[in-house]
Amino acid sequence: MENMYGIKYSQPEVVLLQDTGIGVAETAARTCYDSFSNSENGVINYIEENMPDAEMRDEINDIEESNLLGDLAWTYFHHSILEHANLSFLVRGTSRGVLQEHARHRIQAISVRSTRYTMSSIINAFVAAQGDKEFFIEKILSFDMFVTCDNDYNKLEISAIFDKLAYQQTKVENFDDIAIAKSSLIFLQEFKANSQAMFEALQTGKKKRNVGDAFKHIITDNVKVDMVVTFNLRSLKNYFTLRDSGAAYFQIRWLAQEMMRVTPTKYLNLIVKKK
Known part of the structure; x- marks a missing residue:
């Protein structure tokens, strides 16, 4: 892809390695309001009077929609509950220059291909x-x-x-x-x-x-690096808001767009405004 300055760049590749689901986030929100019985998800209803077993835990992690999370995310802006959902991405072929931009996002776990050991x-x-x-x-x-x-x-x-x-x-x-x-x-x-x-x-x-x-x-900022990066959903919302912007550095914008592309819809519905 060619940037606005006339130089052609390769684009990063991104794969979603793991995601923890939105069920724990709804459980956290229902705990705040003691409103388990109001959930459209039956397994959440059950939690009101019972502790979940291993099978129920899997059901919680498989939840695809939550009306409460949607209301809290877009109407009441109670975003702390989004911190209970985490996503991990494998990134290949971004640049060392992008790492400087990533460092500005405080709440993330990041592991990067080391120049100490790989030169x-x-x-x-x-x-x-x-x-x-x-x-x-x-x-x-x-x-x-x-x-x-x-x-x-x-x-x-x-x-x-x-x-x-x-x-x-x-x-x-x-x-x-x-x-x-x-x-x-x-x-x-x-x-x-x-x-x-x-x-x-x-x-x-x-x-x-x-x-x-x-x-x-x-070596310079032009050198490719690989990394695994993990965001909680609230931090990912901040990342996408800032980095999928025309004002962002073009290489990290490309990376944010690839990360967004592989992020499941159930998360995007809570953190990205529909156009």
């Missing part, structure tokens, strides 16, 4: 290149690691990564020691005449632990 392939490509910038560029280009889709632009990004690593290489005496595992140092001599063979050997060898600690500075 080995980039560093292995640089070591194996042995100064051959074109080898490095073509190897990194094959990783599909940027949200931008223009190869010429991405080559500029990769060239800058190479230059940063080459500069750092001049500043430390033990570059190879901080770049690859001790057991892989032998490959530097064994495959000195063959960059591709050296790269493959480094890839199959032991990975340097926390290699990203020394090299996080080489």
Whole structure:
């Protein structure tokens, strides 16, 4: 997809991993008002005088509609009861730039692909290149690691990564020691005449632990990241309101729209105004 600035970007992929249902939220609301007998859901009626067993718990979690939740969400704005419903999303292919926007949403659980532990392939490509910038560029280009889709632009990004690593290489005496595992140092001599063979050997060898600690500075906000993010329904309402807006940063707007697309209707009815 092309943004308003003329640059083509890939879009993130989103899958809903789990959702806890709206039944617990209705149970919470009925507890507030002591109105279990007024529910259109029979299993909620039963709770007035009985504690639910395991089978009833499943029925509660399978509830698809609640008139009370609709009234509280849209007429009385009693949104705290929405905090009892949670949704978890697997996101692939958003950008590090989006992470900065996500950090502004305080109430969420987020686990992100770590640069500390997942940069080995980039560093292995640089070591194996042995100064051959074109080898490095073509190897990194094959990783599909940027949200931008223009190869010429991405080559500029990769060239800058190479230059940063080459500069750092001049500043430390033990570059190879901080770049690859001790057991892989032998490959530097064994495959000195063959960059591709050296790269493959480094890839199959032991990975340097926390290699990203020394090299996080080489990547930009354009790099793809994957994450799992969990919102309670009240926080998701806030997220969609702010991020599915023309004023939002375009990449997080795309992400919000994909998250909304995979969110079941029973939740959207409580948090997104119908157009």
